Amino acid sequence: MKIIDFEEFAQLESLIEKLKPYADIEVVAHAPGKEKSYPIYVIRMGSSTKNVPTIGYFSGVHGLERIGSKVLLSYLSTIIELMPWDHMLHSILKHIQFVFMPIVNPAGMYQQTRSNSNGIDLMRNAPIDSDIVRWYHVWGGHRVSKYLPWYRGKAGKPMEIEAQALCDVVKKYLLPSKVSLAVDLHSGFGKQDQLWFPYAHTRKPFPYIAQALELKKKLDQAYPFHVYRYEPQSIRYQSHGDLWDYLFYEHEKRAPEHFFMPLTLELGSWAWLKKSPKHIFSSLGIFNPMEEHRRQRTFRRHLVLFDFLTRAVVSHEKWVNLDKNKQQDLYRQALQLWGLTDE
Numbered sequence: 001m002k003i004i005d006f007e008e009f010a011q012l013e014s015l016i017e018k019l020k021p022y023a024d025i026e027v028v029a030h031a032p033g034k035e036k037s038y039p040i041y042v043i044r045m046g047s048s049t050k051n052v053p054t055i056g057y058f059s060g061v062h063g064l065e066r067i068g069s070k071v072l073l074s075y076l077s078t079i080i081e082l083m084p085w086d087h088m089l090h091s092i093l094k095h096i097q098f099v100f101m102p103i104v105n106p107a108g109m110y111q112q113t114r115s116n117s118n119g120i121d122l123m124r125n126a127p128i129d130s131d132i133v134r135w136y137h138v139w140g141g142h143r144v145s146k147y148l149p150w151y152r153g154k155a156g157k158p159m160e161i162e163a164q165a166l167c168d169v170v171k172k173y174l175l176p177s178k179v180s181l182a183v184d185l186h187s188g189f190g191k192q193d194q195l196w197f198p199y200a201h202t203r204k205p206f207p208y209i210a211q212a213l214e215l216k217k218k219l220d221q222a223y224p225f226h227v228y229r230y231e232p233q234s235i236r237y238q239s240h241g242d243l244w245d246y247l248f249y250e251h252e253k254r255a256p257e258h259f260f261m262p263l264t265l266e267l268g269s270w271a272w273l274k275k276s277p278k279h280i281f282s283s284l285g286i287f288n289p290m291e292e293h294r295r296q297r298t299f300r301r302h303l304v305l306f307d308f309l310t311r312a313v314v315s316h317e318k319w320v321n322l323d324k325n326k327q328q329d330l331y332r333q334a335l336q337l338w339g340l341t342d343e
């Protein structure tokens, strides 16, 4: 008899069975847990042409934020149902590649902790220090003790297996593409669903801030009733050791001529808490909608965004390759809109 470890893991393994005819499935690492280790799965679909535009989805970096994984698994179920008959999806997949890493931190999810089984917060674990996080902002990452949340791990140590696995996947499948987007799903901060582009460690403008604004304009125009607050992460939440900031610098070192933009989709859990205040007393309730109807609404809510981002990757030349004047104009607008300076 197979032991089902936790709901999301069992769901992922059963989806993988159904995806086998359409996707490449890989175990990229094993995450050590207290009693056993867990495979970390990566699913790839679409064009196998070298350096094809790629969109990567990541979730479950923080073990308590299960809703992010559930949203991605629900998206994968939709894709499985569409694959046998949807010509449009097949023609999209001729032009781009999808990469999914739905449970980055399985041991944390199993043991119901934010961190992995070594007590390390994976999203604080990259070798990158912030110039804006003060010592008393412990949530921005610290090296005091693994018994406090937001622990970065010891200085100079290699990254944790799970963090390294995520970085390896991005380096292998996203950075070699001429255009790639990453979407990393989290939950628990704020009332509204937020879409953040880099940086988390500094208030300096992200080098592709003009493209980030152009993408925002396209989202606002095509879907004027969308729910997202879209801005640089540093406005809301600053931290040390952010994997995406680190990966952006890796991109600059390896292939600066390519376009890579990581986005964090932070699902605003405070609205769920307002509707069910009793869940403030449960560690999962702070980060996840606990009622079924609210969960289903959350699954539906983000399909529009995923569809938009797919279109944006397919038609990337319309917003990534800007002429010089437009680029400068958008850059100035972006600094003004988000209150940043480039000094």
Ligand SMILES: [Zn+2]
Pocket: 061, 062, 065, 123, 185, 186, 187
């Ligand atoms: Zn998180």
